[in-house]
Amino acid sequence: MLDLIKIRRHLHSTPEIGLQEHETQKYLLEIINSVIADKAFAELKTWRTGILVMLHGSQATKTIGWRTDIDGLPVEEQTGLPFASKNGRMHACGHDIHMTTALGLLEKLSETQPRENLLFLFQPAEENEAGGKLMYDENAFGDWIPDEFYGLHVRPELKVGDIATNTHTLFAGTCEVELTFKGKGGHAAFPHEADDALVAAAYFVTQVQTIVSRNVDPLGSAVVTFGKMEAGTTNNIIAETAFLHGTIRTLTQEMNTLTQKRLTEIAQGIAQSFGMELDLKLKQGGYLPVENNPQLASELMTFFENEPAVNLIDIEPAMTGEDFGYLLSKIPGVMFWLGVDSSAPLHSNKMTPSETVLDFAVENIAKFLEMKAKR
Numbered sequence: 486m487l488d489l490i491k492i493r494r495h496l497h498s499t500p501e502i503g504l505q506e507h508e509t510q511k512y513l514l515e516i517i518n519s520v521i522a523d524k525a526f527a528e529l530k531t532w533r534t535g536i537l538v539m540l541h542g543s544q545a546t547k548t549i550g551w552r553t554d555i556d557g558l559p560v561e562e563q564t565g566l567p568f569a570s571k572n573g574r575m576h577a578c579g580h581d582i583h584m585t586t587a588l589g590l591l592e593k594l595s596e597t598q599p600r601e602n603l604l605f606l607f608q609p610a611e612e613n614e615a616g617g618k619l620m621y622d623e624n625a626f627g628d629w630i631p632d633e634f635y636g637l638h639v640r641p642e643l644k645v646g647d648i649a650t651n652t653h654t655l656f657a658g659t660c661e662v663e664l665t666f667k668g669k670g671g672h673a674a675f676p677h678e679a680d681d682a683l684v685a686a687a688y689f690v691t692q693v694q695t696i697v698s699r700n701v702d703p704l705g706s707a708v709v710t711f712g713k714m715e716a717g718t719t720n721n722i723i724a725e726t727a728f729l730h731g732t733i734r735t736l737t738q739e740m741n742t743l744t745q746k747r748l749t750e751i752a753q754g755i756a757q758s759f760g761m762e763l764d765l766k767l768k769q770g771g772y773l774p775v776e777n778n779p780q781l782a783s784e785l786m787t788f789f790e791n792e793p794a795v796n797l798i799d800i801e802p803a804m805t806g807e808d809f810g811y812l813l814s815k816i817p818g819v820m821f822w823l824g825v826d827s828s829a830p831l832h833s834n835k836m837t838p839s840e841t842v843l844d845f846a847v848e849n850i851a852k853f854l855e856m857k858a859k860r
């Protein structure tokens with residue numbers, strides 16, 4: 486039987502960034518191969534750093550998919566745990582828990598051959614390059630495309646035992662924004678001979694706040710956050726360029742399109758009024774809103790509601806993003822939050838999920854997938 490705590494700690498101590506998860510893939514493959522070694526009904530294929538494992542059903546009429554993501558974040562871990570990552574990257578979004586749960590599910594569900602096909606997707610690059618979209622668009626699934634797709638994300642504020650989802654939108658659609666104002670540098674004493682990119686960026690950051698307050702329907706939802714701004718070199722030199730890196734989050738794709746349009750207009754207007762060049766990149770990729778399929782979500786919620794160990798919560802959408810949104814735009818399915826009881830939030834360098842969630846998750850999600858694959 487797999488030692489889930491040992492596996493989780495190994496994965497936790499060796500995180501890798503999206504599409505560079507080579508060691509992670511190697512380690513996952515070792516475990517997956519040990520689990521399916523004597524199962525004639527199991528088959529495996531890889532795509533770059535991703536892995537697909539198919540348990541072929543005995544009387545398959547459909548394919549049920551389970552998805553996990555495998556990448557880490559560029560975060561210096563500060564948990565002080567004995568198995569903390571020391572490589573400048575961290576599983577600060579819980580993907581170590583996601584992967585370990587998927588391995589536990591694979592072990593449990595491959596004990597006997599399911600009736601329906603069961604596909605396990607270990608997907609790279611959830612955080613940056615929308616690996617799910619890449620795999621789908623590059624036909625990594627081939628004829629293993631699931632008919633229904635399920636997946637989870639850990640949620641620090643919820644307790645172990647909590648499973649939270651809804652029958653509509655669970656996560657926002659996001660759009661990454663990269664923007665550079667290119668002006669003309671100069672001496673601080675001669676501003677009239679320069680075009681100050683830092684001042685333009687300051688106006689932009691202020692004006693862009695009006696998208697949420699003036700353009701978004703007050704009954705709708707949008708977030709425009711710039712988390713990074715770089716301009717200038719020292720106090721007495723006028724900045725030639727200013728770089729801003731941000732993200733848009735909205736609960737509908739229409740709102741995302743509107744927000745992207747207004748942001749573009751504001752950036753262009755400011756560049757023009759300050760007489761400088763603008764380089765603007767909007768990167769939405771696969772980060773579409775995560776839309777649960779109403780019927781499948783309702784079935785999943787009823788199932789977990791009737792499981793004594795599970796506290797099922799009907800939850801409001803969150804403004805986090807997930808490239809599972811892209812896969813769910815192609816394949817009906819459900820994503821849910823799994824409570825992991827950490828006092829530090831997602832993406833924090835102190836995020837510490839409770840490992841007791843592993844047994845809970847494998848036990849209860851396996852029951853749901855067994856019901857779907859009709860043993």
Ligand SMILES: CC(=O)N[C@@H](CCC[C@H](N)C(=O)O)C(=O)O
Nearest residue numbers: 612613659660661732805806807
């Ligand atoms: C669950 C979670 O935290 N997801 C990330 C997804 C990032 C999407 C993309 N890189 C962007 O920033 O738009 C999140 O930040 O919500």
